[in-house]
Amino acid sequence: MKSARILNGVLCLVLVVLWSLLAFSRPDHARRNFRWIPQMEDPLAFETQRGFLPGAPRWAAGAKVAGTVARGFMPFTRELSNPFKPTPENLQRGAQVYAAQCFPCHGPGGIGDGPVTKRGVPAPPSLFGDKATAMTDGKMYHIITLGQNNMAAYASQIERDDRWRTILHVRALQADAKAAAAKAKEKAK
Ligand code: HEC
Helix, strand or coil, rough: CHHHHHHHHHHHHHHHHHHHHHHHCCCCCCCCCCCCCCCHHHCCCCCCCCCCCCCCCCCCCCEEEEEECCCCCCCCCCCCCCCCCCHHHHHHHHHHHHHHHHHHHHCCCCCCCCHHHHHHHCCCEEEEEEEEHHHCCHHHHHHHHHEEEEECCCCCCCCCHHHHHHHHHHHHHHHHHHHHHHHHHHHHH
């Protein structure tokens, strides 16, 4: 009987101590709590692209080997050439993209008279100019992808393959313009 009373007393004391601890602790939500068994918080997963660390699982991706290219990504330089041939399907798709993305500024035929240029947007140079005619496909791809001065980058709006197909359409426009100019010259004679 006596031991039970002592036990009760001890339990009451523990309760009071715990309660007072709770009452005096002022939780600050801006600060991290005491970390208890932190292993539960830190993930064991291997971080990819960090190289093989001692003890890391061998199946985890290691650091990129020099010269490798991520899937779905193609590096480009100004020297790149168009991987697409001017087939009717590619030309049709190029014309479609041109009508949707380039036409507002560059105009239907490419001379730089798109509808927005009549509303205050600076008119782009003609795509039949010496510069655009002489530039490589790689350079044009570069301009569509990253933009140039007043022209914004179109990498996020136009898929990589469609950028190349659009260039096919621009080349077709240039060829048409060249043929029309030659015809006009012939007529003038
Ligand atoms: C919002 C208007 C706008 C749109 C849309 C646009 N461009 Fe341009 N583009 C310009 C302007 C302005 C320039 C001139 C930039 C400069 O001053 O160098 C330009 C320059 C260019 C040039 C270089 C011409 C040169 O002589 O330097 C090419 C090629 C070109 N654009 C192709 C395209 C193609 C292809 C598209 C569609 C995918 C497109 N642009 C969409 C405004 C636009």
